[in-house]
Amino acid sequence: MAKTTASSPAPYFNFDAAQAALKVTGPSFSLAQISPDDTPGLIGDVKKAKAQAQAEIERSDPALAELQERMFAQARVENPDAPAVLLVLQGMDTSGKGGVVRHVLGAVDPQGLQLASFKAPTEEERQHDFLWRIDKKLPQRGHIGVFDRSHYEDVLIQRVRQFAPAAEIERRYGAIVDFEQRVQDSGTKLIKVMLHISKEEQGERLQERLERPDKHWKYNPGDIDERELWDEYQQAYEIAIQRTATEQAPWWVVPANRKWYARLVIKHLIRQTLDGLNLEWPKADFDPAVELQRLKQS
Amino acid sequence: MAKTTASSPAPYFNFDAAQAALKVTGPSFSLAQISPDDTPGLIGDVKKAKAQAQAEIERSDPALAELQERMFAQARVENPDAPAVLLVLQGMDTSGKGGVVRHVLGAVDPQGLQLASFKAPTEEERQHDFLWRIDKKLPQRGHIGVFDRSHYEDVLIQRVRQFAPAAEIERRYGAIVDFEQRVQDSGTKLIKVMLHISKEEQGERLQERLERPDKHWKYNPGDIDERELWDEYQQAYEIAIQRTATEQAPWWVVPANRKWYARLVIKHLIRQTLDGLNLEWPKADFDPAVELQRLKQS
Numbered sequence: 001m002a003k004t005t006a007s008s009p010a011p012y013f014n015f016d017a018a019q020a021a022l023k024v025t026g027p028s029f030s031l032a033q034i035s036p037d038d039t040p041g042l043i044g045d046v047k048k049a050k051a052q053a054q055a056e057i058e059r060s061d062p063a064l065a066e067l068q069e070r071m072f073a074q075a076r077v078e079n080p081d082a083p084a085v086l087l088v089l090q091g092m093d094t095s096g097k098g099g100v101v102r103h104v105l106g107a108v109d110p111q112g113l114q115l116a117s118f119k120a121p122t123e124e125e126r127q128h129d130f131l132w133r134i135d136k137k138l139p140q141r142g143h144i145g146v147f148d149r150s151h152y153e154d155v156l157i158q159r160v161r162q163f164a165p166a167a168e169i170e171r172r173y174g175a176i177v178d179f180e181q182r183v184q185d186s187g188t189k190l191i192k193v194m195l196h197i198s199k200e201e202q203g204e205r206l207q208e209r210l211e212r213p214d215k216h217w218k219y220n221p222g223d224i225d226e227r228e229l230w231d232e233y234q235q236a237y238e239i240a241i242q243r244t245a246t247e248q249a250p251w252w253v254v255p256a257n258r259k260w261y262a263r264l265v266i267k268h269l270i271r272q273t274l275d276g277l278n279l280e281w282p283k284a285d286f287d288p289a290v291e292l293q294r295l296k297q298s
Numbered sequence: 299m300a301k302t303t304a305s306s307p308a309p310y311f312n313f314d315a316a317q318a319a320l321k322v323t324g325p326s327f328s329l330a331q332i333s334p335d336d337t338p339g340l341i342g343d344v345k346k347a348k349a350q351a352q353a354e355i356e357r358s359d360p361a362l363a364e365l366q367e368r369m370f371a372q373a374r375v376e377n378p379d380a381p382a383v384l385l386v387l388q389g390m391d392t393s394g395k396g397g398v399v400r401h402v403l404g405a406v407d408p409q410g411l412q413l414a415s416f417k418a419p420t421e422e423e424r425q426h427d428f429l430w431r432i433d434k435k436l437p438q439r440g441h442i443g444v445f446d447r448s449h450y451e452d453v454l455i456q457r458v459r460q461f462a463p464a465a466e467i468e469r470r471y472g473a474i475v476d477f478e479q480r481v482q483d484s485g486t487k488l489i490k491v492m493l494h495i496s497k498e499e500q501g502e503r504l505q506e507r508l509e510r511p512d513k514h515w516k517y518n519p520g521d522i523d524e525r526e527l528w529d530e531y532q533q534a535y536e537i538a539i540q541r542t543a544t545e546q547a548p549w550w551v552v553p554a555n556r557k558w559y560a561r562l563v564i565k566h567l568i569r570q571t572l573d574g575l576n577l578e579w580p581k582a583d584f585d586p587a588v589e590l591q592r593l594k595q596s
Contacts, residue, residue, distance in 0.1 A: 058358070060356070110403055111399050111400065216582040219582070281515065295522060298526050
């Protein structure tokens, strides 16, 4: 933690304070605790902080780039212990999942990224357990994986829309906890984020999509059908988080009415996670002196 | 073309001139035509141009970002004619393929990118035609695909190392031409690039990898074995290009001793290709006025 904040040129943001406010580790959680307009950790004037945050998000970040490259390098030498990171992004329509990928993950080497987005399951996927398609998209060692929606849809839309029986939904919470435990035990560090927006904010964002012809492609009439179930979705999120937030696999409920704030928090989360892996450059499995000699003769 | 150069803030580089020098469309090609140190299209002092090129490569590029988003949007509305782009990167070890991905493709939204790198084929892949694994990695509509090595390895290392009989290598040239024709007919625009470096330049880059512990992971003793076959590889490249460069699927032989020059050319190639697709925002398949009304009531 000290390392992360020390390397950051941002006296306008205290990541530890954000963390204390946004990290959820157990069942005694209520979504009402966190307002979508909040900006925990910001220091001083919000407008000034916004300009600084936007600059920090867009600026190239050599420290983050090096951490990512070290992790990537670990896997390239076929180290069976090389780690991976998986960022799980959940949130209502328009909550800014795509923007996080574009602006935050856009700053790292695309060769070290593996993105997956989960839409309605295909016919083949429906013939398997809900985690079957998820498992196949887990990031390889050395990579940062990002899930744009995830296995949580199977306890969110599937619960709200009653696509699965209640007993099956119940089973899934436990299955998710076990699955995530296995994922982490195998060396993949999980970061689970809910981008938390208000219904009003969603209304404005949908309106913009409808008013701008260059945004029409992002709109789907079904978005309103989902919006009409807003309260049911909020409840489903709350229950999902209560049931699956643990010390080992916490949730981060990130206020996202201000897009830049959510991006800032997630950038810090990724940097902190990579920092915590204590990544070294892999040791050579050859003798550099011998190879330099061979090179000279070639 | 006019559109591309007009939108570029770069009076130090004439892309049309670069194109005239580097585009290969037929069998009368010799690798000796193009020196790895050349910088066709650059105007004025090379050192000044270098600084401008590096700034242009790193700078965010709203025009390119919008072109990419338009292509992505085309595919999101399930348009069966939505195009894709595939950049095929070939070159000797250390020629800068990874750097092109990091610096040039790093500037576009990772959600619109699909990367694939081809190493030695697996046991399963060897049980299929050489194009089987390639076909599976073609980009989806709306995406920019990048192949770090490709089906050309099957007429390069496989020819030099005689991993396949001569008659099979012969067959493959024609198979590649047919395959690429089909890929393009199906709506995927191909950009085939050879990053052309000299043996001396490779020597310096390998030396750096051996002298810097943070670069050791990029080095493999087998790199020297390949280097010792330098002339055979150059000949295999020349033949492969002669046999597969067509008007419809030209090769770009890009001097790459200066990394920034190669990246500049490829950035322009991608922008020109997207420009040439005449991408519009997709038309809404709903009535925005009706939807705005629904939104108000929701």
